[in-house]
Amino acid sequence: MSLTLTAGQKYAHEVYEAVVRRDPGEPEFHQAVYEILHSLAPVLDQHPEFAQAGLLERLVEPERIIMFRVPWVDDQGNVRVNRGFRVQFNSAIGPYKGGLRFHPTVNLSIIKFLGFEQIFKNSLTGLPIGGGKGGSDFDPKGKSDGEVMRFCQSFMTELYRHIGPDIDVPAGDIGVGAREIGYMFGQYRRIRGGNEAGVFTGKGIDYGGSLVRKEATGYGLVYFVEEMLKTRGESFAGKTVVVSGSGNVAIYAIEKAQQLGARVVACSDSGGYVYDPDGIRLDTVKRLKEVERKRISEYVNHHPKATYHPDCRDIWNIPCHIALPCATQNEIDKKAAETLAANGVIAVGEGANMPSTLEAIDVFLGKGVLFGPAKAANAGGVAVSALEMSQNSMRFSWTFEEVDAKLKQIMTNIHRNSLEAAEAYGHPGNLVVGANIAGFLKVARIMLANGII
Numbered sequence: 001m002s003l004t005l006t007a008g009q010k011y012a013h014e015v016y017e018a019v020v021r022r023d024p025g026e027p028e029f030h031q032a033v034y035e036i037l038h039s040l041a042p043v044l045d046q047h048p049e050f051a052q053a054g055l056l057e058r059l060v061e062p063e064r065i066i067m068f069r070v071p072w073v074d075d076q077g078n079v080r081v082n083r084g085f086r087v088q089f090n091s092a093i094g095p096y097k098g099g100l101r102f103h104p105t106v107n108l109s110i111i112k113f114l115g116f117e118q119i120f121k122n123s124l125t126g127l128p129i130g131g132g133k134g135g136s137d138f139d140p141k142g143k144s145d146g147e148v149m150r151f152c153q154s155f156m157t158e159l160y161r162h163i164g165p166d167i168d169v170p171a172g173d174i175g176v177g178a179r180e181i182g183y184m185f186g187q188y189r190r191i192r193g194g195n196e197a198g199v200f201t202g203k204g205i206d207y208g209g210s211l212v213r214k215e216a217t218g219y220g221l222v223y224f225v226e227e228m229l230k231t232r233g234e235s236f237a238g239k240t241v242v243v244s245g246s247g248n249v250a251i252y253a254i255e256k257a258q259q260l261g262a263r264v265v266a267c268s269d270s271g272g273y274v275y276d277p278d279g280i281r282l283d284t285v286k287r288l289k290e291v292e293r294k295r296i297s298e299y300v301n302h303h304p305k306a307t308y309h310p311d312c313r314d315i316w317n318i319p320c321h322i323a324l325p326c327a328t329q330n331e332i333d334k335k336a337a338e339t340l341a342a343n344g345v346i347a348v349g350e351g352a353n354m355p356s357t358l359e360a361i362d363v364f365l366g367k368g369v370l371f372g373p374a375k376a377a378n379a380g381g382v383a384v385s386a387l388e389m390s391q392n393s394m395r396f397s398w399t400f401e402e403v404d405a406k407l408k409q410i411m412t413n414i415h416r417n418s419l420e421a422a423e424a425y426g427h428p429g430n431l432v433v434g435a436n437i438a439g440f441l442k443v444a445r446i447m448l449a450n451g452i453i
Ligand code: NDP
Pocket: 172, 173, 174, 175, 176, 217, 245, 246, 247, 248, 249, 250, 268, 269, 270, 271, 312, 326, 327, 328, 329, 351, 352, 353, 378, 379, 381, 382
């Protein structure tokens, strides 16, 4: 190690290396820890008390990890066994809060990276929520409604004892939408024997859900990118936009971008991407994905000018002004970032969690592309989840317009606070550093005030 490192850089790097040694098989978790800890060095230099309090060592270790067996019976009568996870990472600011992901790639590394990111994201919202995440390697794709229900009930039969409106409040993520939340909430209510609406967010509107929660991540992403564009006198109007994914986040990012006058020309799923020179018809995407649960390849059957391309990663070869990755982690690598930059992209907003590799982020920052990191840009979803919790506590509902206005204000605040933190700590315009520092400082102050726990 070079002697030119500052004390803060040295501390951050030592804690990172200890994480890699202790949990060697967790590459996604290492990536998330690396990105955050290394950008905190200027803060650690100014606050030696953080190192004295072992703050980073405590921060990278989850308060609690729950792993459990999820047995269920498929439609053919076969017994199936999946693995369930809940990582309760940090409760300094409030009850653990974060989604559940059901996808065959889910493992402890993925859930830990998501939970770690969630601590700082939730802090940035300014609302009283700690960080957590969970899920399972269960694949809802191709399963009947009955199979999904039985799985969700079995999952909740174990998880219910670990959660509660003031303890840990799950929500959706990949593979978990209104249907799955409905089944899990139902089972929780049955076991608990009372109606604790605030134990889940993303619920149906009729049983305690919040208006705008469904739209919140995608709308919030576009509000955030609109703030980024404003700093260069730009806006979405007339811009060509590429959005990866065609799930909850992608659909409502497309909707808001189109409302603001953008031309969205492509979206995708894990099978491939569609390019529509006339602009993506969102009514078709919503019907295919939200109602019929079909593949995006079917889009071209309804719009003959559109084309389907069977490698979803090639979506980044399409020239665009604004790129919104809204599918999954590490979907933009160095080469994709270089292609986007060479094609003249002016802004990249991360709707998915950690969609850009560390090398891709370096390319965007190095080339002066406006870059909105996930924990800031996609915080709108969890922010409206926190508003859902508030409404459940009040036993009262705000209107669509009221929640949307609050969401917009929260995204504007996150953008401003991140820019201010970046400026204050010597990295003007760098929202990666700014969001990490702004998110970290609140958690760190509370962890200092609450003692060594
Ligand atoms: P959905 O399950 O609704 O949609 C996921 C989309 O991404 C689908 O189009 C899916 O395609 C695609 N996708 C998933 N995995 C892969 C993969 N390995 N390779 C390529 N494409 C893939 O999930 P969400 O829209 O809720 O989540 C998308 C991203 O946004 C995730 O990173 C999530 O963590 C993040 N996020 C979600 C929030 C929310 O409120 N829902 C909030 C903040 C962030 P296919 O159907 O073929 O699998």
